[in-house]
Amino acid sequence: MAMAGGSSALQSKRPAGKATRDAFGRALEALGADYPNLVVVDADVSNSTRTEWFGKKYPDRFFNVGIAESNLVGVAAGLASSGKTALVSSFAAFIICNAYDQLRMSVAYPGLDVKVVGSHAGISIGEDGASQMGIEDVALACALPDFVVLVPADDTSAISLTQGMFKHIGPVYLRVGRPDVPRIYPEGTQLTIGKANVVRPGKDVTIIANGLMVGSALDAADTLAAEGIDARVVDMHTVKPLDRATLEAAARETGALVIAEEHLAHGGLGSVVAMAVAEIHPVPIRYVNVGDQFGESGTPEGLLEKYGLTADRVAQATRAAFRAKKA
Amino acid sequence: MSANLDQLKVTAKIIRADILRSTTAAGSGHPSSSLSATEVVTALYFGGFMKHDAKNPRWPDRDRFILSKGHAAPVLYAALAESGYFPKADLLTLRKLGSPLEGHPNYKRLGGVEASTGSLGQGLSIGVGQALAARVDKKDFRVFVMTGDGELGEGQIWEAAATAGKYKLDNLVCIVDRNHFQQTGAAEDVLNMDPIDGKFAAFGWHTITINGNDMGEVVQAFQRAQEFKGQPTCIVSLTHKGQGILPLLEKLGDTNFHGKPLPEKYLEEALALVK
Known part of the structure; x- marks a missing residue:
């Protein structure tokens, strides 16, 4: 491990932890039992965003609509307006930028209970380069009226905020990342949405x-x-x-x-x-x-x-x- | 059925008159795009094809109608008022400050509106989601979505069409209001999407093409869609934009008449035509 002072954000003195996308994926899988109404929709990246773990456990509540983010978000809106809690995920760059008008019109404007998860956020995804790096997602998500916008720091907080976003009724954007990140909080720490x-x-x-x-x-x-x-x-x-x-x-x-x-x-x-x-x-x-x-x-x-x-x-x-x- | 058909034709006249009155009172809006869709919307709401409850608009087991071509809101509002969702007098508050009858349908503010639309191309995806919800919950409700023909230029429509085909959503019906016009001209000149039925068929849909301004054909198409299993149904509804007042629009030299209300001085003449 490199020295703290001159090292990248990934090379902290903090203990090693998992990627926030992994923590989210495990938390989602576990929440499937608590939320029988939860349906997950994917745009063919579930093995990247980690919603595949939910999908394998609950195949009847998991839909892969193909590489079509606009439709992905619209389908989630239809599920939510028919009483389901819908979660959609893709890379942050794609779900926020490609499907922005759908997030605006089909989710935010009617105020539907859709949870939007953008993975591979930031430049820390590495080799795939700029096209895959969501680095404007927080700004765009914040511009959607009534959206809650969450950016967990580590695996522990990703679990807690994933749990927390389902207790909130209404649209939420959760940003998660690709690489393993240092752990900030001891396992089991509970964070409260809206409380720094x-x-x-x-x-x-x-x-x-x-x-x-x-x-x-x-x-x-x-x-x-x-x-x-x-x-x-x-x-x-x-x-x-x-x-x-x-x-x-x-x-x-x-x-x-x-x-x-x-x-x-x-x-x-x-x-x-x-x-x-x-x-x-x-x-x-x-x-x-x-x-x-x-x-x-x-x-x-x-x-x-x-x-x-x-x-x-x-x-x-x-x-x-x-x-x-x-x- | 024939008695019912006569009654539906009478109701369609009421809907047309309400479209004209409400848009003229508003001083803006899309009467011509609403008039083309009148037979289809009338048959859906009053022909026994949709179970719904005006006193309980969010009844979970209701059938759903999504007006993806949201600018035709006046035809939806007229049908909702006629069904008893709100007093008919409220139709004259269309597009006015404080009224839930906004320029384009607003899900949050008006019971009976199943999706907030107005940004074209989004309604069919929402309909796919609702049809999937019925499947997940093992419910038998049905979902109807109306798009415009110009709206088919939106790529999201085809993403949704492919998804409905993948999941064989036979509880989903898409009606394309093929009125041949969009904002700046003929739909086939702006962006030719023919053959519409062929495109939907290629995505795994059952298709029916009808004269959508003929109530008998409309009713028959919905009956066939209801009976058809294993695939979603697309009804390509060939219509005229401004159906009912075409002689007046010809006189005014604009048979598209896109996004314009009739001026007050022509209202009586128009109402006489749709009587």
């Missing part, structure tokens, strides 16, 4: 992160502690609805923020948090994200380092935010 988690206390500055950047944020906080900067780390796993109370406390108590995410600059966690902070309690903010560009092929670790999704970069941004506060 302070994963490390701190008084000087707050790093707000989600997805695999939570691990990098914790590593960065360790580095900064040695320099005398006491950084708080918040896992903002629910991007919408945003936990404004936790955000307000962070802004008021620490006076500076860093927002780290595996997403484009526009419309993701950074935008959502900045909009809220500007209204509630403006403080200096720095950002760590993919910027305004597409990804490319490469190893997941190599890509994360090239695009600046590392603990080092989070630490740099945090020092800058901290200095901006004092200036």
Whole structure:
């Protein structure tokens, strides 16, 4: 394992964990028994998104409609409007971008109980390259009225948020990733949708992160502690609805923020948090994200380092935010 | 059946008059696209082909009608009002602020609307989902979806058609309101989708082609669709956009008359034509 400071988000000091897509897939399979009304629809990627585990266990409640994401989402809407709880999944890039109008018109507008899971989100999918990398999905999902938008940091939280999204009646977008990611939470930890988690206390500055950047944020906080900067780390796993109370406390108590995410600059966690902070309690903010560009092929670790999704970069941004506060 | 047929023809006249009155009162909307679909919608709601309950619009066992060509909302609203879903007087609130009778059907706001439509191409997929739900729940409800002919340019229609064929959804009927016109001209000039029946057949559908403005043919087609097992049915319903007021539209020099209400001064003449 590489050193925490200079390593990609996948090479954290945290213990090893499974991919969030795997955790989601196992949780979904287990929930099949609790939710007899649950039907899963696939666009022929179930062995990638891990809904195949549910499909094998419940073949009568699993439909593969082929490589047709628009229809996939419409079929789910029809199931939901006839009383089923419908879950659809594909790669984040395809289910959100290809089927966006269907999510808008057939799901969000009628407010149907459809759970949308986008896997292979972010640049950490690696070698398949930009066409397969959903890095605008959070922005687009947040623009759908009444959608809940969830970005789990690790396998434990992916299980908890998968369970949580079925307790919520209404449309939900859950973003999961391809590679194994470091574990943030002990097994069995329960997260609450809409309630951010302070994963490390701190008084000087707050790093707000989600997805695999939570691990990098914790590593960065360790580095900064040695320099005398006491950084708080918040896992903002629910991007919408945003936990404004936790955000307000962070802004008021620490006076500076860093927002780290595996997403484009526009419309993701950074935008959502900045909009809220500007209204509630403006403080200096720095950002760590993919910027305004597409990804490319490469190893997941190599890509994360090239695009600046590392603990080092989070630490740099945090020092800058901290200095901006004092200036 | 013949007595019933006469009654259906009378009801179709009422529906047509309501389409004209509501769109003229609204000052906007799509009467011509609604008029072409009148026989089909009338036969569905009043010909005994759909079990539904105006007092319990979300009754789980109901049959469902999805108007995928959502701009023809006035024909749906007229049928729902005539069925007792809401007072007929509400038809005159079409497209007005605060009215659930929006320009395109809104599932959330109006009982009897089975899908929010208006972005073309999406209704058939929703119908496939509803038909699959019946299968999962071992229920015998049926799903009817009406698309336009211009709407067939939307690729999602064919994704849905293939899926319905795959699952042999014989509880699903798609009616293509083949009124030959779309926004800027003749459907076959804008994007020729002929043969429509051949395309659906290739995706595993049972197809029937009818004169969709002939109530007798419409009723017969729904009977055949009901009896047919093992495949979804597509009814290619050959119609005229503006059926019922064609002489007036010819006089006005626009037999497409897309997305336009009749001006108030022509309303009486139009109502006399559909009487």
